[in-house]
Amino acid sequence: MTVTNDIFEVMDTCRAMRRLKPDPVDRELLEKLVHYATRAPSAGNTQLWGFLIVDEPEGKEFLGDLMREQFGAQFQVPEGNDATARMMRAVADLVNGFDQVPAIIFPCVANGYPPGGEPNSMFMWSTIYPATQNLLLAARALGLGAAMTTFQMANEQLIKDHFGVPSDVSIGATIPVGYPKGRFGPLTRKPVGEVIHWNGWQS
Numbered sequence: 001m002t003v004t005n006d007i008f009e010v011m012d013t014c015r016a017m018r019r020l021k022p023d024p025v026d027r028e029l030l031e032k033l034v035h036y037a038t039r040a041p042s043a044g045n046t047q048l049w050g051f052l053i054v055d056e057p058e059g060k061e062f063l064g065d066l067m068r069e070q071f072g073a074q075f076q077v078p079e080g081n082d083a084t085a086r087m088m089r090a091v092a093d094l095v096n097g098f099d100q101v102p103a104i105i106f107p108c109v110a111n112g113y114p115p116g117g118e119p120n121s122m123f124m125w126s127t128i129y130p131a132t133q134n135l136l137l138a139a140r141a142l143g144l145g146a147a148m149t150t151f152q153m154a155n156e157q158l159i160k161d162h163f164g165v166p167s168d169v170s171i172g173a174t175i176p177v178g179y180p181k182g183r184f185g186p187l188t189r190k191p192v193g194e195v196i197h198w199n200g201w202q203s
């Protein structure tokens, strides 16, 4: 099933979906993603977030050019059929066709907590990433493909300048959104037995 309200199924199948159809995504759905993103907790409930959504050709072309410039020439796509090679090919396809992505969401956040004191960037990042994960889960629940990426890191200032993001606001992630070409499915993760340390880190 593509659309699901079952939160456990959503979490179990929320893959990074990098291959997206070019079909447009209604703004109503994009607003819904931001609605659920902003149900997340934030430091002191300060909610110093903002969501830049790019769904018009000019902005997408700007981002596409930037991505190709950043990765284009030096993007080494590995041969083979192992999981990493397949993932890197999907990343390359996403980068090369970035202007065809229906919408790109940049979860952004200001560094303003604690108020009245010296802001600590730990609170800024720990505010924007729960919201970003909520957004990814909401996309999965609605049958939309999305992926957590940090593509903005190499060009953050250029992106901020182009879209008028205020200087005191940082971009936390670059989330391509569209209808997926592939299927949602099980995730490859370590078993919980490997990552739990009951009452101490003995093993």
Ligand SMILES: Cc1cc2nc3c(=O)[nH]c(=O)nc-3n(C[C@H](O)[C@H](O)[C@H](O)COP(=O)(O)O)c2cc1C
Pocket: 014, 015, 016, 017, 018, 087, 091, 147, 148, 149, 150, 151, 187, 188
């Ligand atoms: C902090 C962080 C940074 C990431 N950066 C990128 C990225 O720049 N490009 C990308 O395609 N995927 C990126 N990802 C997605 C991961 O590659 C992906 O979640 C991981 O390989 C597991 O894949 P799966 O979620 O499909 O199981 C990032 C994920 C995280 C949490």
